[in-house]
Amino acid sequence: MADAYEQASLQELRVKWGWFVALGLLLLACSLLAFANLFIATVVSVYYVGILMLLGGVVYLVHAFQVRGWEHFLSWALSGLLYTLAGLFAFLNPLLASAAFTLLLAVALVVAGVFRVFVGRRMKPGKGWGWIVFSGVVTVLAGCVVWLGWPVNSLWILGLFLAVDLFFQGWTLVVFGFGVRT
Structure with a gap:
């Protein structure tokens, strides 16, 4: 039974092989853009983390109003406030x-x-x-x-890590897509 399930899953992947290749090529193009300007890629990375921290802070703050008891509210609200401030800090500086x-x-x-x-x-x-x-x-x-x-490398190192990650993710998806095609 597991073999039949694996065959069905493989068949579904074969039908979608082009999507894997297309996504991989898109990620490779994004990696080239990131490699071309590591400073901008670093700023984009910081903004991405800032957005995540802002969203997390808002979720914490909303949750703080859902819990009962002052001590629970205070800890959740403080956590939310710190996340929100850190997210804003990423955008402001x-x-x-x-x-x-x-x-x-x-x-x-x-x-x-x-x-x-x-x-x-x-x-x-x-x-x-x-x-x-x-x-x-x-x-x-x-x-x-x-x-x-x-701190000098902080202007480009996060962008380099992003560019390398995008490159390997893109290459992996291209190879995987062509691999499941056959």
């Missing part, structure tokens, strides 16, 4: 916000890399543990490079 986001990115990369090295070393008797450690070391180094270039 995108350059300063990009510096803050870049520093947070650097810290997150270092922490994630150290964690990956730790996990890889704990898996040492197993096969492939070295690749996990290697991945962690590369992530720590990437975080350190971002950190050492901060």
Whole structure:
């Protein structure tokens, strides 16, 4: 039965293969635009995060009025207010916000890399543990490079990450679309 379900799902994907390719090409075009002007791509990234924070803040504030009890209202309202202020900050001063986001990115990369090295070393008797450690070391180094270039690189680093992500997502969808076509 699972085999029949998988065949039906694969058939549905085959019918839509062109949509995957088209979306992939659109994302590749967007990645080229982002690569062409990393500063604008960085500002767009900051605005995107700002919109998400504003929406989250509004949801928190609406939820604050739905809960009972002063202590619950206060914590939800304060959270909503902080999210809303952070979102507004991203719109009012995108350059300063990009510096803050870049520093947070650097810290997150270092922490994630150290964690990956730790996990890889704990898996040492197993096969492939070295690749996990290697991945962690590369992530720590990437975080350190971002950190050492901060705050100057905050003008372009978020745009670069966006451009690279759009490129790989686009390429993946193009390859996937042509792969399910046959």
